[in-house]
Amino acid sequence: MDPCTFFKCLADDTRLKSLLLIAKINEACVCDLMEALELDQPKTSRHLAQLRKCGILADERRGKWVYYKLHPALPQWAREVILSAAAHNDNYFSSPLKKLIASQSSTNSCC
Secondary structure, three states: OOHHHHHHOOOOHHHHHHHHHHHOOOOEHHHHHHHHHHHHHHHHHHHHHHHHHOOOEEEEEEEOOOEEEEEEOHHHHHHHHHHHHHHHHHHHHHHHHHHHHHHHHOOOOOO
């Protein structure tokens, strides 16, 4: 993966927030990300598919839901950029992170 492609993939607010949320909690389901970002399923899935196509995320289907995590073959420099951004920019995605954690711990979780 070249840096230009990597940063182009992150040059969208929805994709960047999704990626930082996933980096912060290690794995997220589409339904939890929908709740956290207050987006519909098609838009959420489209952005996650773009991150998968770029080689940044890997997906795993479990029943009717798809879970995303950082791609295991992601170059170390790219992983470090993502993890550093997630660790040092809490204000950028703190509200979606709270919603995501609440969604995951809810007994009414859609997943």
